[in-house]
Amino acid sequence: MSAAADAAPEGASLPASGPDAARASARVSRPLVALALAAGVPLWLLAARALWRTSVPGGLRLSGLDAHADFGPRYLARSASFERFLAIDQLLALVALVVVLVLYARRGERLMRESAAGPIGTGMMLGMLGIGLTWLVTVPFDVAAVWWERRHGISREGYVTAILGGYLGLAFAFLAISLALLIAMFLARTLRGWWWLAAAPVFVGLVLAQTFVSPYLLADTVSLSNYPGTRALAADARALARREGVPGTRFAVEKVDTPPNAGALGFGASAHVVLTQTLVRGRFTRRQLRVVVAHELGHVSHDHILKSAGWLALFLVPVSGLIVLVTRRCGGLARPEAVPLALCVLVIAGVVATPLRNVVSRRVEAEADWAALQATHDPAAARAMLRRLTTTHLAEPDPPALLYVLGEDHPTAMQRIAMAQAWATRHPGH
Numbered sequence: 001m002s003a004a005a006d007a008a009p010e011g012a013s014l015p016a017s018g019p020d021a022a023r024a025s026a027r028v029s030r031p032l033v034a035l036a037l038a039a040g041v042p043l044w045l046l047a048a049r050a051l052w053r054t055s056v057p058g059g060l061r062l063s064g065l066d067a068h069a070d071f072g073p074r075y076l077a078r079s080a081s082f083e084r085f086l087a088i089d090q091l092l093a094l095v096a097l098v099v100v101l102v103l104y105a106r107r108g109e110r111l112m113r114e115s116a117a118g119p120i121g122t123g124m125m126l127g128m129l130g131i132g133l134t135w136l137v138t139v140p141f142d143v144a145a146v147w148w149e150r151r152h153g154i155s156r157e158g159y160v161t162a163i164l165g166g167y168l169g170l171a172f173a174f175l176a177i178s179l180a181l182l183i184a185m186f187l188a189r190t191l192r193g194w195w196w197l198a199a200a201p202v203f204v205g206l207v208l209a210q211t212f213v214s215p216y217l218l219a220d221t222v223s224l225s226n227y228p229g230t231r232a233l234a235a236d237a238r239a240l241a242r243r244e245g246v247p248g249t250r251f252a253v254e255k256v257d258t259p260p261n262a263g264a265l266g267f268g269a270s271a272h273v274v275l276t277q278t279l280v281r282g283r284f285t286r287r288q289l290r291v292v293v294a295h296e297l298g299h300v301s302h303d304h305i306l307k308s309a310g311w312l313a314l315f316l317v318p319v320s321g322l323i324v325l326v327t328r329r330c331g332g333l334a335r336p337e338a339v340p341l342a343l344c345v346l347v348i349a350g351v352v353a354t355p356l357r358n359v360v361s362r363r364v365e366a367e368a369d370w371a372a373l374q375a376t377h378d379p380a381a382a383r384a385m386l387r388r389l390t391t392t393h394l395a396e397p398d399p400p401a402l403l404y405v406l407g408e409d410h411p412t413a414m415q416r417i418a419m420a421q422a423w424a425t426r427h428p429g430h
Helices: 019-052 067-071 073-112 119-151 159-217 231-243 286-301 304-330 336-352 354-376 379-392 401-407 413-426
Strands: 221-223 250-254 262-265 272-276
Touching (some): 262 304, 272 286, 286 304, 354 401, 354 413, 379 413
């Protein structure tokens, strides 16, 4: 008997393992499959349809523009070389990650036998070890990406900063995976094969809680009104927030040396738009920055952050069901030896779902672009901003189809420029 079983409290009964557990899981899985087919699938499709809705008009022509005319052949060749390295780097990191997790799933049971922390404690330890392995595997590839960006003058972020940032993210991941496994294993030991139906909404609730507080966890930010040279932009931002129906949104500048960027964080009372200091330091005009702010406010006004939680729920429900089916041969997630396998399934499912996730993300970003045009009525500034932002990041304005499908979570620069021109066509005089 394993040390984990020896450490179980007196009177507590562990779920059966081996053939008995497999048969019990099979008995539970049949009604689950029937329920999914009869009710779950239609409900899933209805929810996906609701989340898929967009305010972008249909019939916009977003193709046909010539990237050579806007960026020139020399830039296109340079950006293609730059992007290929990053794409290969990301692909190798992904392959290494999957290989390590598959090996971990095969060897996890041996590590479990050396623990005396009890079933749930052992499972949490195995989960943290798996997350630690993913970090160790991906750090070299992250450093390579930073080196490549520094070599091309895209970023001034230091290697130590990049590694420490990943280390802090690792600490948060440890806490997150520990809490997730505590909940999942408790539910699995309580509800058996039905745990996944209860776990998905719990996990989404935790993600929403983390999302709500995330703006307050940024380490080095200052109010946009107090950052040197941005007082006029802060006034523009407040006016745009009122125009887009989210007047309570706060604005901040993050003191980082990463490439120029912006993001919408939080929701409701915690909604923030955060601009990097590399964005507001003078490379972009005030009109161009107004478009960036309006774009991020578009995310806030259209509840994109809350909708992302909805998409997460739609992802977790079937993936949790898949974890139930895959882990039943080792007694299900109630047993710690199933944790490495469950982590492997979760990561691989995320990789497989990446093209679909990119489709959703591109649709969301397109809606934010349209909201910015509606708020600023300045398609010329939008086009200029997109050209400047693209060249600043040395990004390909019109990447090959395969890279677009697998790696692009935003519309291409040419598609976004075409949207600005389509808006101008519909609103003559602007």
